[in-house]
Amino acid sequence: MSHHIIEFRDVFFRYPDGTEALKGVHFRITHGESVGIVGANGSGKSTLLQHMNGYLLPTSGTVTIGDLNLTRKTRQEIRKKVGIVFQNPDDQLFMPTVFDDVAFGPVNLGLDDASVRERVYRALGMVNGLALRDKPPHHLSAGQKSAVAIASVMAMEPDILAMDEPAATLDPKSRRLLITLLKGFTHSKIIASHDLDLILDVCERCIVIGDGRVVADGPAAEILSNRTMLEDNSLELPLSFQRRSSG
Amino acid sequence: MSFDAQYFDIGRLDRLSYRDTFVHQLDARVKVIATMLFLFTVISFPKYEVVALVPFFLFPVLLLTIGEIPVRFILKKVLLVSPFAILIGVFNPFLDTATMAVISGIPISAGVISFLSILLKFALTVSAALLLIATTSFPGVCHALRRLGLPSLFVSQLLFLYRYIFVLMEEAMRITRARDMRSFGSRGAGIQVFVRLIGTLFVRTVDRAERIYYAMLSRGFQGDIPSLRRARIVVTDLACLTAMVMFLAVFRFFRITEGIGCLVQGLLR
Numbered sequence: 001m002s003h004h005i006i007e008f009r010d011v012f013f014r015y016p017d018g019t020e021a022l023k024g025v026h027f028r029i030t031h032g033e034s035v036g037i038v039g040a041n042g043s044g045k046s047t048l049l050q051h052m053n054g055y056l057l058p059t060s061g062t063v064t065i066g067d068l069n070l071t072r073k074t075r076q077e078i079r080k081k082v083g084i085v086f087q088n089p090d091d092q093l094f095m096p097t098v099f100d101d102v103a104f105g106p107v108n109l110g111l112d113d114a115s116v117r118e119r120v121y122r123a124l125g126m127v128n129g130l131a132l133r134d135k136p137p138h139h140l141s142a143g144q145k146s147a148v149a150i151a152s153v154m155a156m157e158p159d160i161l162a163m164d165e166p167a168a169t170l171d172p173k174s175r176r177l178l179i180t181l182l183k184g185f186t187h188s189k190i191i192a193s194h195d196l197d198l199i200l201d202v203c204e205r206c207i208v209i210g211d212g213r214v215v216a217d218g219p220a221a222e223i224l225s226n227r228t229m230l231e232d233n234s235l236e237l238p239l240s241f242q243r244r245s246s247g
Numbered sequence: 248m249s250f251d252a253q254y255f256d257i258g259r260l261d262r263l264s265y266r267d268t269f270v271h272q273l274d275a276r277v278k279v280i281a282t283m284l285f286l287f288t289v290i291s292f293p294k295y296e297v298v299a300l301v302p303f304f305l306f307p308v309l310l311l312t313i314g315e316i317p318v319r320f321i322l323k324k325v326l327l328v329s330p331f332a333i334l335i336g337v338f339n340p341f342l343d344t345a346t347m348a349v350i351s352g353i354p355i356s357a358g359v360i361s362f363l364s365i366l367l368k369f370a371l372t373v374s375a376a377l378l379l380i381a382t383t384s385f386p387g388v389c390h391a392l393r394r395l396g397l398p399s400l401f402v403s404q405l406l407f408l409y410r411y412i413f414v415l416m417e418e419a420m421r422i423t424r425a426r427d428m429r430s431f432g433s434r435g436a437g438i439q440v441f442v443r444l445i446g447t448l449f450v451r452t453v454d455r456a457e458r459i460y461y462a463m464l465s466r467g468f469q470g471d472i473p474s475l476r477r478a479r480i481v482v483t484d485l486a487c488l489t490a491m492v493m494f495l496a497v498f499r500f501f502r503i504t505e506g507i508g509c510l511v512q513g514l515l516r
Contacts, residue, residue, distance in 0.1 A: 052455040055461050076467070079337075084465050090414050091458040096386035096406050108467030136261075136386070154468060 004031045004066060004081070004159040004188045006052065012063035013047055019191055021047040024061070029188060029205075036043035036220055037192040040234035045164070046087075048209065052162050052190070053082040058156040064147035068158065080109065083158030087165040089145035094139040098129070098148050101137065105156040122147075123155035128180065150181070151221035154219030161189040167198050196238035200224050258413070260324075263316060263381045270314035270382045274484040277361075281491045282379045284411055288495045289371045295347065295360050300367045302503045306494075307374045314382045325373050333494035336362040386408045403472045409463035467511070 006029040021044045029035050039045050050056040051063050054075025063070040065078045072090045086092045095101035100125055106116040124130045127147040136144060146169060153161065166182075167175045175198070182189065182202045193199055197202040199206060199220060207219040216223050224230070224238050236242075264271070270278075287305055311318055343358035379388070386406065393402040414449070422444055497503070 054467055056462060076469075079465055079467060086458065086462055088458070091455060092462045094407065094410055094459050094463060095409050096389070100386070104463075104468075105466035106475070107473035120486065132301070136384075137410065139262075151465065226451075 005029065005063040005064065006160060006188065006190070007062075008048075008051070009062045009064070011051065011058045011063060013051070013056060014059045017227055022051075022058070023210055025209075025212070025214055026213055027207055027215060028218055030191065032186060032188055033205055034182075034189045034203045035191070036203035036206040037190060037209060038194070038196065038199060038206060038233075038235060039215075043183045043209045043233070044212045045209055049084060049162050049164050049190070049192055052160075053079045053084055065142075080156065081159045083153035083156050085150055085153050085161070085163040085166055087168060089136070089142070089149040089169075092149040092152065093145060096136055097133070097195050098124070098135050098137065098140070099133040101148065102133075102152045102155045105152060109156065119157070120151075123151040127151045128177070142169040143171060146170060146178075147173070150178075156183075159187055161185055163189070163191045163193075165193050166191065167193065167195050194235075196224055196235065197240055200238050200240065209236075253416075257416070259320070259394050260377075260381055261385070261413075262343050263320075263418055264387075266315060266382075268314050268382075270310055273487055274480045275383050275387035277480065277484040277488045278379055278383050279388060279391045279395065282486055284495055285375050288319055288499050289368055291499070292364070292368070294364055295310070297355060297360055297363050297367060298504045299498070299502060300371065300384045301350075301362065302498050303371050307371070310378045310382060314378070316378065316381050321374055324377055325370055329366075329369065332365055336365035361513060399471060402410065403474060406472065411455075411459075415448075415452065418451060475496060 008025045008027050009024040011022050012020070014020050025044075025048065028151065037045050037048065043129055047056065049140055050185060051058060051070070052065070054070050054072075057070065057072065057075075066081055068074045068078055068081075070078060073218060093101050095104055099120060102120045103116050106119045111119070119163050120133070121130065127150055129144065129147050129151055132144055134146060137148070140148065146166065151164070167178055170178060175195075179198060182191070189202075191199060191203060203220050206216075206218065206223040207214055208223060208229070209217040216226070216229055230236055285303075285306060291301065292300060307321075310316070311321065337423050338361040340356055340358035343356065343361060345357045346354040347357045347360055348355045356359075382455050383391075386409065389409070392405070393399055426440065426444060
């Protein structure tokens, strides 16, 4: 049984056009932790997430998921462990109906029809999306799309869940539902977001990325109340803290 | 028609296909096969045939009624593509001037008749294809094609086309809106801006394609788009197909119009 550990050791990444996106990222996330990743626009959050299931491979340094080192050969295995939910659900939902989309991953895992069906129903049930199953994605609202996108990843039953800006397009109620859902997911989770209140709610640990490096790493409540450090990184205090300090 | 209107028009055709009538419930494979048979039967008539084609309008009319499809909507679409057919046949009356029939003293040339025949065949085939799409969801048609033996790569292409045509059109709509908001009168609406606009759209599409591919890889994509088998052909489907084949055969090989004509004359006598 592999422990759901994610370890980045001195990871550097340079894009083909020469942009240095990661300059020595170093951290370790252990089993069952929920970690928020915050940072300014262009600080390297998305690049970091794309390393977690091997879409990008580090220029130098190592990424370890469970007991596997990320290489060209192991990335198929790693993709079964790490489920990534994208920022834009339209990129994620590529099949013509909701059912087919949620079934896409499980079918690729080689499951038989009955188990695929069971997983699809369970995953859609989790996000209250069962009624949507025969709809085409372009008939869904933004909130429904993002719920289905989460279901499509949940259906693969990943050990580790990584999300890029999950609440950006959601109305307050859908956002609240998402937070409840995330709290119920007991495996390791990694959430990159500018929604600092969401991170404060869901994550016990927070990593601040600035200019391709880890600037701060510690308990979320502590990191997210450090006004100077946050402002240095184009962030600000979460609204819930702002209210507390002014009132 | 403006871009926005076009967008909602395609969306309307798509929404029609998600209704729940008897025609919509038929198995997609049956409908695809029936439509193909219909097309081939119509096309198989010789080029001077007009009278025998008319009874075939029964099928589109039936589908329109049972499938609760608005007639005007389909008519408009048929008219929209009609220039192609008209262009193909419009010179026939001048090229083929042999007299074929004389109706109340006016000689009708063979060219006029073949032109008429082309128009009828066109109207029949295009409306049949449109009605297939309006009464069957597009994914349904694709899965039917795959199960009828079309290569899966081709079917995947069609599925992606369907999935992203709406996303792409929304993207284009946003770009044109952004342009229109900042171009006053004719300024900013010229061809040069248009070319750049297309360029932007293309670059965005390439970016999006890359993100989609990433999403597919993340969920274990290895070169084939799998599908679960769901639809099952039931007795009703087979009955409909059999009825369709029989009617097509009768309409093709017996002179129905003449028969009805004789019957009516007989009754009047």
